[in-house]
Amino acid sequence: MSKGLLIVVSAPSGCGKGTILGEVLKDPAYYYSVSATTRAPREGEVNGVQYHFLTREQFEENIAQDMMLEYAEYCGNYYGTPLAPINENLENGRNVILEIEVQGAMQVRKLRPDAVFVFIAPPSVETLRERLVGRGTEPLDVIEERVAQAEREIGFAQQYDYIVVNDVLEEAISDFKAIVRAESCKVKQD
Amino acid sequence: MSKGLLIVVSAPSGCGKGTILGEVLKDPAYYYSVSATTRAPREGEVNGVQYHFLTREQFEENIAQDMMLEYAEYCGNYYGTPLAPINENLENGRNVILEIEVQGAMQVRKLRPDAVFVFIAPPSVETLRERLVGRGTEPLDVIEERVAQAEREIGFAQQYDYIVVNDVLEEAISDFKAIVRAESCKVKQD
Numbered sequence: 001m002s003k004g005l006l007i008v009v010s011a012p013s014g015c016g017k018g019t020i021l022g023e024v025l026k027d028p029a030y031y032y033s034v035s036a037t038t039r040a041p042r043e044g045e046v047n048g049v050q051y052h053f054l055t056r057e058q059f060e061e062n063i064a065q066d067m068m069l070e071y072a073e074y075c076g077n078y079y080g081t082p083l084a085p086i087n088e089n090l091e092n093g094r095n096v097i098l099e100i101e102v103q104g105a106m107q108v109r110k111l112r113p114d115a116v117f118v119f120i121a122p123p124s125v126e127t128l129r130e131r132l133v134g135r136g137t138e139p140l141d142v143i144e145e146r147v148a149q150a151e152r153e154i155g156f157a158q159q160y161d162y163i164v165v166n167d168v169l170e171e172a173i174s175d176f177k178a179i180v181r182a183e184s185c186k187v188k189q190d
Numbered sequence: 191m192s193k194g195l196l197i198v199v200s201a202p203s204g205c206g207k208g209t210i211l212g213e214v215l216k217d218p219a220y221y222y223s224v225s226a227t228t229r230a231p232r233e234g235e236v237n238g239v240q241y242h243f244l245t246r247e248q249f250e251e252n253i254a255q256d257m258m259l260e261y262a263e264y265c266g267n268y269y270g271t272p273l274a275p276i277n278e279n280l281e282n283g284r285n286v287i288l289e290i291e292v293q294g295a296m297q298v299r300k301l302r303p304d305a306v307f308v309f310i311a312p313p314s315v316e317t318l319r320e321r322l323v324g325r326g327t328e329p330l331d332v333i334e335e336r337v338a339q340a341e342r343e344i345g346f347a348q349q350y351d352y353i354v355v356n357d358v359l360e361e362a363i364s365d366f367k368a369i370v371r372a373e374s375c376k377v378k379q380d
Contacts, residue, residue, distance in 0.1 A: 162375040182372035185352040185365050
């Protein structure tokens with residue numbers, strides 16, 4: 001059996017990343033990497049689904065034993081990517097999707113030359129703004145902050161291997177699947 | 191409009207290259223590069239379809255003016271790839287398929303860093319032999335020569351960007367299309 005593909009995915013919020021990945025993850029050939037955190041579970045969150053909830057001691061023990069692919073401390077809590085389930089699923093021939101923000105992705109870039117990096121982008125910043133305004137769920141100042149954050153993230157897109165522009169959702173899903181399929185035909189240069 | 195993709199395709203004979211490309215070329219977004227030659231047209235061959243038939247003077251004039259992407263002399267006749275239609279179609283946003291044997295492909299490799307190189311391979315040399323025997327159109331010694339030639343060509347496969355294994359035809363066609371689609375999402379590293 002051939003090994004699975006490690007696919008690192010980043011996207012500004014509002015780009016439809018959740019919808020695209022939800023569609024892709026219907027295929028049991030994919031495994032979604034669940035992050036670990038030391039923050040307390042919120043109402044309705046289930047251990048192993050939204051996050052692996054660890055104590056601070058457990059998390060630091062994982063760091064000490066090199067069991068986190070990457071991690072960061074944010075607002076006094078650790079967040080990180082457990083390494084073992086990623087490697088196990090790859091060995092079992094499943095493609096692993098690691099959804100992570102750009103800074104984390106750039107860390108993983110250095111550690112995992114075997115990974116493929118996909119950035120999901122809006123057709124334009126203006127389209128993103130219109131979509132967020134159209135939803136009508138957030139005040140304009142929050143929308144402007146999210147748009148500004150998206151612009152900063154899009155600045156990193158050129159450091160990914162592929163950019164999937166989510167203009168028409170079905171096309172973006174086909175692009176994503178084509179990338180995974182093409183990568184499985186790729187000649188490994190070593 | 192974005193530029194088309196130059197796709198260089200090689201395959202040993204008997205690998206189903208013609209069937210795969212025939213399917214892909216049904217899409218008008220693709221242009222098939224027709225070679226030029228100085229050999230005389232055979233019965234039924236049409237200028238501009240099987241080949242562009244040129245005189246020796248015309249061909250050498252083309253060489254002198256850098257209008258051939260690559261060329262070779264074989265059995266006293268020139269064979270080559272006219273550059274102008276390739277570049278025109280790429281500019282017009284069409285993907286150009288250049289079907290060429292491995293030596294020519296390696297020449298193009300040096301000249302066109304913008305091209306994508308796809309090698310179509312049989313699942314195994316043994317499968318190729320069985321297919322050729324199964325057809326029953328050639329004597330065994332010819333089949334063995336073709337199999338030996340295929341093995342030599344497969345030795346170059348690792349120098350291509352992608353290998354499409356033609357085991358199940360529909361899967362091979364999907365692989366080929368996925369490669370083109372994924373390449374259009376690729377971040378150009380420069």
